[in-house]
Amino acid sequence: MEEAFQADAAALADVYRRMIRPLYRYVYRQVGNREDAEDIAAEVFVRATRWLRPEAGERQVRAWLMRAAKSAIREFWRATYRSPPLVDWDVERVAYIELAEEAEDEAGRRARREVEELLRGLPERYRRVLELRFLEGLSVRETAERMGVSEANAKVLQHRALLSAARLSPRGAPRRGGEGDGHGG
Amino acid sequence: MRATGTGDDDREAAWVEEAAEAFAADRRPPRPRTARERALLRVMAALRAGRRELPEPSPEFRARVEALVREAAGEEPAWPPAAQGARGRREGVTRRELLRWAGVAALLATAASVGADWILDRLGAGRGEGARGGWREAAQSAEVAEGAVVYRDVAGESLFLVRRGGRVRALSAFCTHMPCLLHADPAAGQLVCPCHGARFDLAGRSLPSTYALPLPSLPEFPAREADGRILVWIG
Numbered sequence: 001m002e003e004a005f006q007a008d009a010a011a012l013a014d015v016y017r018r019m020i021r022p023l024y025r026y027v028y029r030q031v032g033n034r035e036d037a038e039d040i041a042a043e044v045f046v047r048a049t050r051w052l053r054p055e056a057g058e059r060q061v062r063a064w065l066m067r068a069a070k071s072a073i074r075e076f077w078r079a080t081y082r083s084p085p086l087v088d089w090d091v092e093r094v095a096y097i098e099l100a101e102e103a104e105d106e107a108g109r110r111a112r113r114e115v116e117e118l119l120r121g122l123p124e125r126y127r128r129v130l131e132l133r134f135l136e137g138l139s140v141r142e143t144a145e146r147m148g149v150s151e152a153n154a155k156v157l158q159h160r161a162l163l164s165a166a167r168l169s170p171r172g173a174p175r176r177g178g179e180g181d182g183h184g185g
Numbered sequence: 186m187r188a189t190g191t192g193d194d195d196r197e198a199a200w201v202e203e204a205a206e207a208f209a210a211d212r213r214p215p216r217p218r219t220a221r222e223r224a225l226l227r228v229m230a231a232l233r234a235g236r237r238e239l240p241e242p243s244p245e246f247r248a249r250v251e252a253l254v255r256e257a258a259g260e261e262p263a264w265p266p267a268a269q270g271a272r273g274r275r276e277g278v279t280r281r282e283l284l285r286w287a288g289v290a291a292l293l294a295t296a297a298s299v300g301a302d303w304i305l306d307r308l309g310a311g312r313g314e315g316a317r318g319g320w321r322e323a324a325q326s327a328e329v330a331e332g333a334v335v336y337r338d339v340a341g342e343s344l345f346l347v348r349r350g351g352r353v354r355a356l357s358a359f360c361t362h363m364p365c366l367l368h369a370d371p372a373a374g375q376l377v378c379p380c381h382g383a384r385f386d387l388a389g390r391s392l393p394s395t396y397a398l399p400l401p402s403l404p405e406f407p408a409r410e411a412d413g414r415i416l417v418w419i420g
Contacts, residue, residue: 009257012257013254013255013257016250016253016254017250017251017254020242020246020247020250021241021242024242024246025239025242028234028239028240029234029235029239030234031230031234032208032229032230032231032232032233032234033207033208033211033212033213033214033230033233034211034212034240034243035211035212035213036213038242038243038246038249041242041246041250042246042249042250042253045250045253045254046253049253049254049256049257050404051361051401051404052401053401053402056401060399060401064361064401067362080216080217080223080226081217081223081226081227081230082223083223083227086227086230086231086234108239111231111234111235112235112237113235114231114234114235115231115232115235118228118231118232130232133205133209134205134208134209134229134232134233134236135232135235135236135237137209137236138209139209140202140205155198155202156198158201158202158205159197159198159201159202162201162225162228162229163225165228166221166224166225166227166228168221168224168225170194
């Protein structure tokens with residue numbers, strides 16, 4: 001009996017190991033930075049080790065992990081951004097995606113589509129500054145050099161481009177209703 | 186922008202730059218303080234998440250998960266890591282390791298039908314003062330009659346105490362789908378999830394329901410009775 005238990009536990013551990021990469025990337029696609037992705041993905045594994053029975057089958061474990069990741073991501077977005085996640089599938093759909101690689105691919109497609117959506121219709125310079133800084137990961141200095149502007153200008157441009165992508169007006173512009181004034185937060 | 190610049194504007198600009206720097210370094214961005222900052226942060230996160238190439242999980246992260254996994258599998262504890270130095274030196278099995286082991290066993294105790302006795306044997310080593318986990322009184326025996334389902338919060342865990350055929354079991358009161366608190370339906374002999382309608386029997390097994398996939402069984406905590414009290418092991 002003890003051996004059966006041990007064998008199940010070892011098999012489960014192997015499933016977890018194989019899931020590290022797809023699960024991590026799936027989460028990263030929805031938070032956009034390593035530290036948050038690591039914490040959320042680790043939390044999913046903590047929950048799994050606490051909740052899953054050692055004799056659970058591989059398919060069941062994979063499906064469980066993806067569902068747990070989805071709900072951990074939702075909690076994270078609600079707490080941090082007070083908004084739904086970037087990639088939000090209906091629960092039933094995710095429940096059937098047992099292959100983590102497939103879920104990860106799908107998350108990647110959605111995330112890239114979201115980028116296109118955000119950049120669509122922006123003035124060329126706004127688009128450019130966001131691409132350089134966020135997609136290519138250049139520093140302010142490098143971005144300024146590529147665009148032939150001063151660093152201070154690059155920062156202003158970046159700020160405005162983000163506002164534009166978020167469909168917000170610059171602060172100084174008159175805009176009432178909805179927005180808090182930012183104090184006391 | 187210059188003409189309309191205000192204190193708030195400068196504050197926001199400084200915050201944006203701090204957040205952009207964090208994303209560039211793949212670090213956690215500063216938390217947003219206003220609705221505007223939330224909206225801006227969401228755009229930045231979306232841009233970073235939609236890059237064509239993503240970084241691989243770091244070796245540190247792999248090691249972190251590996252430690253969890255090995256511990257749960259009852260393999261050699263990977264923690265504390267070697268880097269923590271001579272402090273973690275082993276002289277045979279230390280009391281601390283035994284206690285940790287007992288905690289892990291309690292977490293895995295859902296395999297009750299397979300390994301309850303085996304686990305309980307080992308739990309014996311961890312009993313007593315100073316343990317992180319321990320046997321906690323959950324109810325008087327008389328409070329849980331045959332066929333009863335009694336809800337209790339014990340040491341931060343939410344449990345159902347269930348007596349069937351004279352024997353008491355302690356089941357986690359949270360659905361294994363999403364952490365919704367289950368409702369007891371003793372007449373039907375079921376635990377029902379108000380969120381998506383999942384159902385469990387009083388042994389914690391997932392029952393067919395409107396929810397399409399079979400769910401993992403409810404985690405079970407080791408339970409015993411002594412001197413008219415029901416004790417539950419909380420790891």
